[in-house]
Amino acid sequence: AIYFQYYGDQSKALEHFIESANWQKAHSIFVTSAAPPLFWHVLKHSEIWRITSSMEEHKSEIADWTSSFQEENAMTTGKLESKNEVCKNFFSRLNDSLLVWGSRLTVEARAAYSKMAEELCALLMSTSGDKSTPEVQMSSFDTMLTAPIPEEHRAGYLQEAVSVFTYLLTEPAS
Structure with a gap:
């Protein structure tokens, strides 16, 4: 994860931090680097949902981070x-x-x-x-x-x- 982060491949670094359960680092990279490019691609919204869902399960381990997507249908109904x-x-x-x-x-x-x-x-x-x-x-x-x-x-x-x-x-x- 550190290797990919050092060489600027934030999406791979994010995946490795998630796999290694380093939730604070994963959250930081997601918020600052990985989410914005994913957001611009409509087809990748499911990828954002997958990543946020995996971090949601470990939100207590992420300092000062709470999920705004606690209810899946909160914004649609x-x-x-x-x-x-x-x-x-x-x-x-x-x-x-x-x-x-x-x-x-x-x-x-x-x-x-x-x-x-x-x-x-x-x-x-x-x-x-x-x-x-x-x-x-x-x-x-x-x-x-x-x-x-x-x-x-x-x-x-x-x-x-x-x-x-x-x-x-x-x-x-x-």
């Missing part, structure tokens, strides 16, 4: 409230990770994390009309505004939040 909570937790951990790694994180990794956040925000937006209470809808906008996304996307979500809030104010009480 369920109400806006549960999706919002999962996204809020994920964005919090992602923002913390970005602060810790700072400038050591590659541009490719930052772009991948931003793309992940954008896709989760799109999921929240597509779910926001599902008979949710106004409080839950506004909470989902609050969550989207904390996502590590480009400012132009943040501005769009803010405009949408203002639009929903204005609608709620003008809607007659029933």
Whole structure:
């Protein structure tokens, strides 16, 4: 594993660290080097799932790492409230990770994390009309505004939040 890491083959290093049960090192390589390129390839999402699942089984051995994918169907089914909570937790951990790694994180990794956040925000937006209470809808906008996304996307979500809030104010009480 160290050999592959030294020569820059992070995916092979990751596999060897997983095989040798060095979970902390595997997690570090996965987050900083292996996940971003895999994320860009739609066909390799199953590979990301396989790796995260193997690390999930050993999360207690990985310092300060909790899985945001505890329920397999959390992001595909369920109400806006549960999706919002999962996204809020994920964005919090992602923002913390970005602060810790700072400038050591590659541009490719930052772009991948931003793309992940954008896709989760799109999921929240597509779910926001599902008979949710106004409080839950506004909470989902609050969550989207904390996502590590480009400012132009943040501005769009803010405009949408203002639009929903204005609608709620003008809607007659029933």
